[in-house]
Amino acid sequence: MKTYLITGGAGFIGANFLHYILKRYSDIRIVNLDKLTYSGNLENLKEIEDNPNYTFIQGDICDKELVEKLFKDYNINYVVNFAAESHVDRSIKDPEVFVQTNILGTVNLLNCAKNFWYTEGGFKEGVKFLQVSTDEVYGSLGEKGYFIEGTPIDSHSPYAASKAGSDLMVKAYFDTYKMPMNITRCSNNYGPYQFPEKLIPLLINNCVHHKDLPVYGDGLNIRDWLYVEDHCKAIDMVLQDGRIGEVYNVGGHNERTNIEIVNSIISYLNEKVDKEITKSLIKYVEDRKGHDRRYGIDPSKIKEELGWYPETTFEVGIKNTIQWYLDNQQWMKNVTNGDYQKYYENMYEGV
Ligand code: NAD
Ligand code: TYD
Secondary structure, eight states, rough: EEEEEESSTTHHEEEEEEHHHHHHHSSEEEEEEEEEHOOOOOOOOGTHHHHOTTEEEOOOTTTTHHHHHHHHHTTTOOOEEEEEEOOOHHHHHOOHHIIIIHHHHHHHHHHHHHHEETTTTOOTTTTTTEEEGGGGGGOOOSSSSSSSSSSSSOOHHHHHHHHHHHHHHHHHHHHHHHOEEEEEOOEEETTOOOTTTTTHHHHHHHTTTTTOOOEESSSOOEEEEHHHHHHHHHHHHHHHHTTOOOOOEEEEEEEEHHHHHHHHHHHHHHHHOOOTOOOOOOEEEEOOOOOOOOBBOHHHHHHHHHHOOSSHHHHHHHHHHHHHHHHHHHHHHHHHHEEEEEHHTTTTOOO
């Protein structure tokens, strides 16, 4: 029976991953370590909180004593590191916490894992550290081409730079100590439980409340959208069968301009929910500083080596996602209480 230390499991992708693997496997134990920052929410995990194979620990990945204790107490085999500060706009305003959690927190996890897993003869059998990273470490593409695993790191935002820093530390633990590891780099995820600072849930929430839909710059920046459940499946496959020391890109040739995303959400909600939701809500606003123009993933490696492919088309994924937010308006209300309003009022101040 393997024991997984999942960090950041109360956030968007972590929570989806926990639902995914606890449905799939009955012979695993999960320890979920999450600090419960603004984007972590135990409501995301209500369905699994009584599962006997699941334990929640509130704490910081930077806390050495705590992480060491978790390794010992639970005899951890796998680490899947989701915990992070994850929002580009926040990183532009306040980069320090990104360095703290994303780089120093990852180094603390790596060190505790190494100390627990390493014996005289090398690393124990059946252990692995999986770092959940992002295509943003590669920087920005022009009109043509895709990110492959060998694309040089050229991160731009403080968020992306902090993720690149943590990836390089994970690589260093493999190159130096031979720590069994993988890094996954995926494109933009969407789906249930995503905090409404990110484009898709923010748009849905604003539409429902007839609020402006802020479009940065000319609205023609491109992201390569990945349904979160397809991402969870990829992480599971890499954890089980990924070649040690390798990076895997995860994405599905699903590129859309931001304005296409805005229009598809408006048109779905206009047709199904409320005729007052129209393009008149669109508001072009000042561009994000250093805004990456285009992300696009070449997923050939994970497809050829592990047989992964994204099963959810954008048309199906976006309908499921919009419907989930419509069905879970109390969730949206709960997560947008308090500090959320303050964040929007101050978003561009002091940048
Ligand atoms: P999220 O912001 O929704 O969740 C992050 C979680 O980490 C929260 O539960 C938060 O409480 C927790 N956390 C933050 N700091 C912590 C700390 N110091 N100690 C313990 N827990 C802490 O983020 P997400 O969108 O679920 O992203 C998960 C991971 O996937 C991140 O590493 C992110 O960089 C990566 N990623 C996300 C996307 C995306 O589209 N969302 C794309 C590529 C990569
Ligand atoms: P976001 O969801 O923040 O993800 P990332 O910056 O990590 O790709 O943003 C996705 C795209 O949408 C990005 O090009 C910025 C743009 N955007 C807007 O135009 N308006 C918004 O209110 C937000 C949050 C993002």
